[in-house]
Amino acid sequence: MSQHPNSAPFPLTPARLVIASRESRLAMWQAEHLRDCLKGLYPDCQVEILGMTTRGDQILDRTLSKVGGKGLFVKELEAALADGRADLAVHSLKDVPMIMPDGFALTCVMSREDARDAFVSNDYASLDELPQGAVVGTSSLRREAILRKHFPHLQIQPLRGNLDTRMGKLDRGEYQAIILAAAGLKRLGLASRIKAFLPLDPYTPAAGQGALGIETLSNRADMHAWLAPLNDLPTLLAVSAERMVSRQLGGSCEVPLAAHGEWNDSELGIRSFVASVDGTQICLASAAATIKTVADAEALGLSVAQDLMAQGASDLLP
Secondary structure, X not given: OOEOOOOOOOEOOOOEEEEEEEOOHHHHHHHHHHHHXXXXXXXXXXXXXXXXXXXXXXXXXXXXXXXXXXXXXXXXXXXXXXXXXXXXXXXXXXXXXXXXXXXEEEEEEOOOOOOOEEEEOOOOOOHHHOOOOOEEEEOOHHHHHHHXXXXXXXXXXXXXXXXXHHHHHHHOOOOOEEEEXXXXXXXXXXXXXXXXXXXXXXXXXXXXXXOEEEEEEOOOHHHHHHHHHHOOHHHHHHHHHHHHHHHHOOOOOOOOEEEEEEEEOOEEEEEEEEEOOOOOOEEEEEEEEEOOOHHHHHHHHHHHHHHXXXXXHHHHOO
């Protein structure tokens, strides 16, 4: 193979890459999408997918906040990276912990799908139509807090499992409606099941929602170079700001925390809130700035986090 002009110690193009992925249908879609993108960049590369079941997939009878949080979806994939079974892992970025473990790096952020939350129901067109006592399912404390604030007459119940499992529970009548990330439904061709998209105000998404993150070992300079063409700069900058807000506030599944960035030309606006689970207390902050670098984006996220803390957000953190 040809070498980099600067005599880099790795080939210009990879010969074989193995992607670690959860085995849910959505996770496999993400892995196959990444595989196809890599094949487009490197037609001669052999790209394989290593399907794995994570603890987060196995524990379905408790909410994530009670069994260890988002990291449950990535630990097994990281083990495959560490022992050489895989070269890279693809994640829904909202499932990636805000602080990466030593030795691992979020090497690439791909272009974002729709970041909004979606209302899904077989009988009702919107949250406003749901009757007193209707059962609404969500896996997210963030969604739960906002729903309880605006719809105190509804029953908000936990909803775990992969996307197909959640849809199955709705279709069996266990819930009158469920709230899901629009991105997953669109990626699996289920956009027709969406009855309404929830507005970003007040239903601000989780940090990184709708974006795909690619994780590698931090010392894999070859992977950094090979994945660079897949990095989507607008998405990377937006999620860098969002994840900084979450990182400063100890973002995890135990905190009803939202952070979302939207572009207006070169200006990035961030909206974020921290709430009590019952929705009775909420700290809300927003800011905007001209952003050109990750450092700019993280500075914006830091300013929003500091605004929230000044409002007393720390009192709402566990």
